[in-house]
Amino acid sequence: MTTQYDHSMFRWERDADGIVTVTMDDPGQSANTMNDRFIRELPALVDHLHAEREAITGVVITSAKKTFFAGGDLGMMMRCTTDDLADVTAMLDGVKEALRRLEMLGRPVVAALQGAALGGGYEIALACHHRIAVDRPHVSVGLPEVTLGLLPGGGGTTRTVRMFGVRTALQQILLPGRKFRPQAALEAGLVDELVTGPEQLAAAARTWIAANPEPAQPWDRPGHQIPGGTPDSKELAAILPSLPAVLRKQTHGAPAPAARNLLAAAVEGAQVNIDDAMAIESRYCAELICGQISANIIQSMFFDMQAINRGASRPEGYPPYQARKLVVLGAGMMGAGIAHVGATAGLEVVLKDISLEAAERGKGYSAKILDKAVERGSTTPEQRKAILARIRPTDDPADAAGADLLIEAVFEDPGLKRKVIEEAAAHLGPDAVLASNTSTLPITGLAESAPRAEDFIGLHFFSPVDKMALLEIVVGEKTSDATLAKAVDIARQIGKTPIVVNDSRGFFTSRVILEFVNEAVALLGEGVPAASIEQAATQAGYPVGALALVDELTLTLLRKIREETAASHRAAGSERPAHPAAPVIDRMIDTFDRRGRAAGAGFYDYADGRKTGLWPGLKDAFGGTNTTIPLIDMQERMLFAEALDTIHCLDDGVLRSVADANVGSILGIGFPAWTGGVLQYANQYAGGVPGFVRRALELTHQYGDRFAPPDSLVRKAQNGEDYR
Structure with missing residues (x-):
């Protein structure tokens, strides 16, 4: 006999053995979230369980959705301001109170x-006594x-601290924000049991309930102690002073309130009882x-990324596409990385270079990555063998026969690129996608000698390819929508996360990142100490110092791009003033x-x-004694330089969407994540877009016309608009 009750969010079934199965199934969403319905109905569910407690032998909580539960209602959270602080705190306290009553039901509760x-x-x-996961x-x-x-x-901060201890909870779970696959979760203690399929979940839960009729959470058992001690214990007290320093080292002093608050909530909560710790957490x-x-x-x-990954930039009306055979031209670091991600995704890969030896070295790059993955346990030896077997090194263009995707990844030389593409294209399938991995050269020009310009597109990967999530898809003047749709599907x-931009020199990412490094180099030319410039960049939230990034890119590349860009402007009948970084770059190359x-x-x-450190000769070469420029000015010169040029990219038709700009800037060129991206930075600046314009005018007055706000930006400020 089964007893059924229906709430809007929760479906309740009690069987003849007294086991209640609570199935979460929000009728208004594809995933369960902590939205208003959940917040309203969870306490009612727990009240119901307590009211029926004597007839219950155990509870199993599961989901009718593809996911168990997706988390908080992010849309609601985004709308909250400081005026909502009391209401948000009360909401969090209410959820935690209901979950606390669930774990104190006095009956076994299984997730x-x-x-x-x-x-x-x-x-x-975590509020359940036992956690069973499907190993998929x-x-x-x-x-x-x-x-x-x-x-x-x-309750997640409070409970993990009591399960694992302050140090382990912070360093291995909370601060990294890591997502654990089932086996790793079992080994870490985040789940208690694995089953091979969803059909085994109910039986496993019933077995555990039968064996544990009167469970209690570890922190509710007499004598429970937090692993590793509380902050006033000698063991933990010796470690605690180092945690803020570790946090600062990780963030480089950039805005990181979430990490700071996590550290505070964990440490403070460990010094009090669980209910007070929950209040601190809230x-x-x-x-x-x-x-x-x-x-x-x-x-x-989340929202911009979601739009991109759902194909917001993919043309409609074209069938899904899946490549089968990829030929990569050039087995250097970029080509080898592209070959690796292609083979890992299951494609047959031909890796071609000028010699078989060079192509073999490119395959060796993938072997090294896989060797490390096997050591970590994230890849099996069998998977390693299978991936490497899909990469075929060659020096013969004819081995590209039948490939439906070509990606050229040779040096940034237009003539060389055209030559190797022409050699291989003759052997490809009739509808193959032809792509260049160029980071700066216009796709339209490279497509001129391609056999089918409508099938030619830019696929700009980022280094190292196996780690960088972004793929910048560059649409040439003759690139067809069908090819673009294929490119998005290939990403x-x-x-990879694809952003789509229109053709121009440098496209979006390579063009805008130059504004960041040029501004840093200009500061050096103004006599600002190099160490201060690097500190300003990292404290603003950039992952590395700007001068360090220039060294990675090479100073010669910056000069080459500058000269080629100037030549293209002259050819178009216009002149642009040289950036004040130019003489610094030239002097570093020509004099030193x-x-x-x-x-x-x-x-x-x-x-x-x-x-080994900054070159000591920088001080003699450029002064290095100017301490009059405030740190905030140094930081905002870098940030504004990128934001303003991004707005020019929108005005010039290079960028197609705000989402592409925001996601591309964070994933591709290291724009500080705390800003929400390069255009969100303008939206969220103090005073909104009007405040951003006012600050741009201040920077223009102090540092030059390159900070002048574009007319389109001024109009947005006047009309009360922002970038959406």
Whole structure:
């Protein structure tokens, strides 16, 4: 006999053995989230369980969706401001109170995880006494809130500290925001049991319930102690002072309120009872939800990313496309990386270079990556063997026969690119996609000698290819919509996030990142100490110092791009004033023969390819005694330079969408993630877009016309608009 009750969000079934199965199934969404319906109905569900407690022998919580539970309602969170602080705190307290009553039901409660349980979903699982997960690749658990500028506010911070200890919880779970696959979750203790398929979940849950009729959470058992001690214990007290320093080292002093609040909530919560710790957690989480930085990150890394990955830039009306055979021209670092991601995605890959030996070296790059993956346990020896077997090194263009995708990845020489493409294209299938990995050269020009210009497109990967998620798709003047649709599908097939831009010199990413490094180099020419420039960049949130990045790119490349860009402007009948960075670059090359890391000397000194420190000669060469420029001006010169040029990219028709700009700037060129991306930076600036315009005018007056706000930006400010 089965007793059934229906709530809107929760479906309840009690069988003849008294086991209640609670199935979460939000009728208004494709995934369960902590939205208003959940917040309203969870307490009612728990009240119902307590009312029926004497007739219940156990509870199994599962989901009717593909995922177990998707987490918090990010749309709601984005709308919160400091005016909502009290309401948000009360909402978090209410959710935690209901989950706390669930774990104190006095009956065994099991979380049956048939799909992903991340963020709020895993917090529900943590409030259960036992967690069983299906051992399938699509299943993952964890608390990744920090990656969205938040912290686990449904009890996740408090419970993980009591399960694993302050240090382990912070360093291995909370601060990394890691998502654990089932086996890793079992080994880490985040789940208690694995089953091979969803059909085994119910039986496993019933077995555990029968064996554990009166469970209690570890922290509710007499004598429980937090692993590793509380902050006043000698063991943990000796470690605690180092945690803020570790955090600062990781963030380089950039805005990181989520990490700061996580650290505070974990440490402070470990000093009090669990209910007070929950209240502390709520207040630190509410502060983040109602802050601007979490809204910035959620906008770009969730909503903008979601739009891109759903194919917002893919032309409609074209069937799904899947490549089968890829030929990569050029087995250097970029070509080898492209070959690796292609083979990992299951494509047959032909890796061609000028000699078989060079092509073999390119395949060796993939072997090294896979060797490390086997050592870490993230890849099996069998998978390694299969991936390498799909890469065929060659020096013969005829081996491209039958390929339906070509990606050229040779040096940035138009003549060489055209030559190798022509050689291989003759052997391709009739509808093959022809692509160049160029980072700066216009696609339209490269397509002129291609056999089918309508099939030619830019696929700009980022180094290292196996780690960088972004793929910048560049549409030439004659590129067809059919080819663009294929390119977007190819990006998904090989696991990349695609942004789509129109053709121009430097496209979007390569063009805009130059504004960042040029501004840093100009500061050096103004006599600002090099160390201060690097500190300004990292404290602004850039992943590396700007001068270090120039060394990676090479100073000679910057000069080459500058000269080619100037020549193209002259050919078009216009002149642009040289950036004040130009004489610094020229002097470094011509006077001091310092060309970058590859040459063993640039703004930094190197030993065996490793940085040993900034070149001491910079002070004699450029002064290095100017301390009159405020740190905020140095930072905002870099940030505004990129934001303003991005707006020019929109005006020039290079960028097709705001989402592409925001996601591309964070994933591709290291624009500080706390801003939400290069255009969201303008939206969220103090005073909004009008405030951004006012600051741009100040920078123009102080540092030059390159900071002058474009007319389109001024109109937005006047009309009360922003970038959406």
